[in-house]
Amino acid sequence: MQMTAQQLRLPLTVEPVVRRQPDMTYRAKLENLLSDDLDFHGTNSAYASHNFHSFPAKFPPQLPRKFIEWLTDPGDLVLDPMVGSGTTVLEAFLLGRRGLGVDIDPLALRLCKAKVTPTALEEVAETGHRVLRDAEVALQRNVASLMDSLDARFDDATRKFVDYWFLPETQLELIALIREIEKVQNPITRGFLELAFSAIIITKSGGVSRARDLAHTRPHRVSDKVPRSAIAQYRHRLKKNIQSLTELAYGTGGVALLKGNAQSLALQDNTVDLIVTSPPYASNAIDYMRAHKFSLVWFGHPVKELSKLRREYIGGEALTDFHLLEVPNYSTQVITRIARYDERKARVLHRYYSEMTRSLSEMYRVLKPGKAAIVVVGTSTMRGLDTETQICLGEIGESLGFDLVDIAVRKLDRDKRMMPARRSARPNSQIEERMHEEYVIGLYKPDS
Ligand SMILES: C[S@@+](CC[C@H](N)C(=O)[O-])C[C@H]1O[C@@H](n2cnc3c(N)ncnc32)[C@H](O)[C@@H]1O
Structure with a gap:
């Protein structure tokens, strides 16, 4: 039936x-x-x-x-x-x-997984709150350590990409958040928090990056774009996602x-x-990898690896x-x-x-x-x-x-x-x- x-x-x-x-x-x-x-x-x-x-x-x-x-x-x-x-x-x-x-696409799989995995509401809300609080503390008291983390995280080519597309203050906020998210032990909760992190970067208007529009084949950097605070965006996105979480509990498939x-x-x-x-559309009308790179670099993917993978996308x-x-x-x-x-x-x-x-x-x-x-x-x-x-x-x-x-x-x-x-x-x-x-x-x- x-x-x-x-x-x-x-x-x-x-x-x-x-x-x-x-x-x-x-x-x-x-x-x-x-x-x-x-x-x-x-x-x-x-x-x-x-x-x-x-x-x-x-x-x-x-x-x-x-x-x-x-x-x-x-x-x-x-x-x-x-x-x-x-x-x-x-x-x-x-x-x-x-x-x-x-x-x-590694980002597609990541976000798919988080979207189909029922997650304990209270744990996610509590852990998300802790991540935000600890990230803010690090931003107030430990900027030097955050800068060290940025230096250690990316190879040269990836760092160049990050420096081009993200303002220095946004980079600090993002590294503060991802560092705290990575400390979360429960993989389901971590996946949920990572998804919200990625969601503040990948938006139609380029999210907290300096890009104008990620769906276009070549995202353009806008010199006068002042991205909103990544911390504020994350808080907002997390709240929204947590509100929708309850409905997932009714799924019965696998x-x-x-x-x-x-x-x-x-x-x-x-x-x-x-x-x-x-x-995908013919002729690379939407270049998934070009857009998804903006988020994937923060999850440890070097830009060179991603450019290589891009060749295998249909419509290239x-x-x-x-x-x-x-x-x-x-x-x-x-x-x-x-x-x-x-x-x-x-x-x-x-x-x-x-x-x-x-x-x-x-x-x-x-x-x-x-x-x-x-x-x-x-x-x-x-x-x-x-x-x-x-x-x-x-x-x-x-x-x-x-x-x-x-x-x-x-x-x-x-x-x-x-x-x-x-x-x-x-x-x-x-x-x-x-x-x-x-x-x-x-x-x-x-x-x-
Ligand atoms: C139009 S989107 C699919 C959107 C999907 N229907 C949804 O609602 O989210 C096309 C997808 O094809 C994927 N893709 C491109 N080349 C592929 C390939 N060679 N094998 C598998 N997937 C591929 C892209 O990564 C992208 O996620």
Whole structure:
């Protein structure tokens, strides 16, 4: 039996609006869901731990929730191979399913873990209070020791990065906080406190760093930005996250997280009941690593290691040592059209469609026959031309054996989402219109 939102004690706004039709076939049910309203404007997305930390282009929780609720039963395995901030697996957890999240990004995995782990409210509140108090004491009485810690913490390249992006006074506050957080013994409590720490750096407006906007491909340093006090921001964020913590207690599922590449999943064939995922945009429209570096350096990751890892992200622009695959007709035409204006950009797009071919092929392999993969994508522009990502991914999915059930359109609520900067699209043009949309591709693995 599937559980209702009321049984889960979640806000009623997240209840599905489609009426259940028990005699419908699975495929028809999927078709029905795709034709339903998938915009979810005006609904509350901030329940449970969904808003603990911002994340570029995360989808509203109602989106995976709808498909999980209608296409799986409690105990089923729900996979997101590019799990990001964990929206899909958190919903799976709240609905009593088993969620499995894979991502290549160390920050995504960190924050996912904290978001799906029920945490003792009192302990977190008490420990958080102690961390803040001791950090403030160190700032008042022990600045020399904090400066020593800054010197010891980073290698030269990382220190240069930190000095460029964080004011000296912010660095002191951040090191005072992270030093106290690292002393916390309980790993669950520590994870929760680390997440709040990262959340004050990674925000749409660059948080306590000097960056203007982290979702843009190249964050810009603003010379006149005076970041707010990191201590004050941390206190505020902690309070907010603790307030939302209670709702997590109602989750009955389980979640496993794997560091890995969506192009080669460490999972057995035919084992997954449902996939709900949103891959990165083509052409590095959101550069996750460039943004996440701002937080990861404080958790001990040197910038050089992070730059190396960045090459493995889907949608990157590097072309050396990269094996391009043959893609189907329409996708080839889109690439060829762009090549007339810019050969390099066309190869970057070809790289993206090759990476997505590998990822979709893995999704097909691990999915049980008779089950679905829901792939949520936005399109991009290159030299003013639409990459038609949704059509190409649908075509690639079909070439791998999936039935393309439908491609639904959803209107984005741009006020709510950290989205890529719009590049080279004329205002009011058709392409500009499409930048305000996202596509929900329904792929069905036939029962054969
Ligand atoms: C659009 S985000 C996912 C957002 C997610 N749906 C959410 O609600 O938070 C895309 C994710 O793909 C991840 N990613 C990029 N390349 C990857 C790869 N090769 N393997 C696995 N994950 C990858 C990024 O790190 C990022 O977390």
